[in-house]
Amino acid sequence: MSQRGPYAKGIAKRREIIDVTLDIVARRGWRQTSNAEIASRVGLSQAGLVHYYGTREELAIAVLQSKDQYDRQTFFDPNPTFEGFIDVITHNTSVPGLVQLYVECASEATIDGHAAREFFEGRVARIRALFAKVIENGQASGDVGPDVDIPVTSSILMAAADGLQLQWLLDRSVDMAAQLRLMWDGICTHSWPDASTSVPGAAGG
Amino acid sequence: MSQRGPYAKGIAKRREIIDVTLDIVARRGWRQTSNAEIASRVGLSQAGLVHYYGTREELAIAVLQSKDQYDRQTFFDPNPTFEGFIDVITHNTSVPGLVQLYVECASEATIDGHAAREFFEGRVARIRALFAKVIENGQASGDVGPDVDIPVTSSILMAAADGLQLQWLLDRSVDMAAQLRLMWDGICTHSWPDASTSVPGAAGG
Numbered sequence: 001m002s003q004r005g006p007y008a009k010g011i012a013k014r015r016e017i018i019d020v021t022l023d024i025v026a027r028r029g030w031r032q033t034s035n036a037e038i039a040s041r042v043g044l045s046q047a048g049l050v051h052y053y054g055t056r057e058e059l060a061i062a063v064l065q066s067k068d069q070y071d072r073q074t075f076f077d078p079n080p081t082f083e084g085f086i087d088v089i090t091h092n093t094s095v096p097g098l099v100q101l102y103v104e105c106a107s108e109a110t111i112d113g114h115a116a117r118e119f120f121e122g123r124v125a126r127i128r129a130l131f132a133k134v135i136e137n138g139q140a141s142g143d144v145g146p147d148v149d150i151p152v153t154s155s156i157l158m159a160a161a162d163g164l165q166l167q168w169l170l171d172r173s174v175d176m177a178a179q180l181r182l183m184w185d186g187i188c189t190h191s192w193p194d195a196s197t198s199v200p201g202a203a204g205g
Numbered sequence: 206m207s208q209r210g211p212y213a214k215g216i217a218k219r220r221e222i223i224d225v226t227l228d229i230v231a232r233r234g235w236r237q238t239s240n241a242e243i244a245s246r247v248g249l250s251q252a253g254l255v256h257y258y259g260t261r262e263e264l265a266i267a268v269l270q271s272k273d274q275y276d277r278q279t280f281f282d283p284n285p286t287f288e289g290f291i292d293v294i295t296h297n298t299s300v301p302g303l304v305q306l307y308v309e310c311a312s313e314a315t316i317d318g319h320a321a322r323e324f325f326e327g328r329v330a331r332i333r334a335l336f337a338k339v340i341e342n343g344q345a346s347g348d349v350g351p352d353v354d355i356p357v358t359s360s361i362l363m364a365a366a367d368g369l370q371l372q373w374l375l376d377r378s379v380d381m382a383a384q385l386r387l388m389w390d391g392i393c394t395h396s397w398p399d400a401s402t403s404v405p406g407a408a409g410g
Contacts, residue, residue, distance in 0.1 A: 031316065103312040110305055110374035111236065121375050152384050156365055159372060159384075163364025169315035170326050179357050179364075190391040 016042050018066045026095035057115040080133045089177050128154040145192030223271045231300035262320040285338045294382045333359040350397030
């Protein structure tokens with residue numbers, strides 16, 4: 001028991017640091033979030049903060065992991081659907097600082113040997129698997145037809161969402177949810193056998 | 206004449222700096238491209254290089270502008286088509302360092318007041334307009350039907366290409382061209398009036 005006390009306390013403090021950081025970053029952005037402010041909000045010195053998160057990169061990855069976990073629990077459990085995905089996108093418009101941190105980390109992570117690379121490699125696999133489940137659920141409900149390439153479509157949906165966030169960060173009038181819905185409608189239609197044969201000139205036919 | 210000589214010489218030197226930088230960055234990436242190496246390759250001191258490009262950001266933007274210009278002239282003139290776009294994507298797989306620089310600058314540019322923000326705002330408008338022309342040409346050739354929302358589809362195509370580049374930088378086995386082709390086939394099919402009415406359960410019925 002004497003050893004479990006401090007261990008549980010450490011986990012709780014890490015949780016508190018992440019929650020406070022998420023809150024500040026969501027509203028103001030990563031670069032306007034100083035270690036000094038985080039430390040002060042959780043009752044630590046800056047040296048104390050470094051004890052829990054040694055580098056800014058480590059803290060950023062923990063924040064993004066925590067956001068993913070929140071999104072998964074809030075919008076996708078128990079059964080992921082396209083509506084749940086649209087809810088995530090809509091939620092993201094209320095946390096621009098986290099979206100900005102995400103796109104910046106995601107692009108920096110592509111550099112060989114970057115601290116966040118492993119996280120983002122794993123994340124691509126997780127999000128593709130999530131979209132695969134969304135498509136399978138769409139097939140089960142009759143929205144999506146049988147002729148869909150699930151791995152490729154999952155990958156493209158993830159890509160479109162990532163790319164639209166870049167456009168939205170530059171111009172907040174971009175309606176990400178509406179655009180992704182239109183794309184989903186296209187996938188629903190295109191995935192039925194009749195769609196690609198009954199149409200003049202389509203698919204190089 | 207005495208004033209035009211140095212002016213033309215300055216333009217030629219800027220061109221030479223960009224060409225040399227493009228070459229090094231394409232192969233090795235932006236972070237492995239030092240001012241010292243660029244300066245040495247164009248016969249300048251590092252101070253001399255700064256005379257032409259005051260900051261690394263300024264040089265990066267000039268490099269990306271130059272790549273866009275090359276792509277436009279090589280793959281889209283005189284008449285942009287989807288095949289031209291696929292050729293750009295295929296070409297990009299041979300210049301990973303430039304793709305990496307692009308995704309990193311594009312995400313950093315979303316920060317308010319960033320030096321590259323204006324360039325990327327203009328670029329989104331230019332690429333959307335290019336895709337609009339690609340779609341109109343597709344309609345003229347009979348591949349694309351009349352029922353297409355050109356602004357939204359242009360925006361989604363750009364987004365998907367941006368997002369796929371992120372995935373490809375993490376995993377070079379991602380076949381960007383094949384995935385974008387599949388997406389284009391979907392757009393071709395979905396844009397004909399029959400497509401969305403003859404299909405059970407599609408587009409919310």
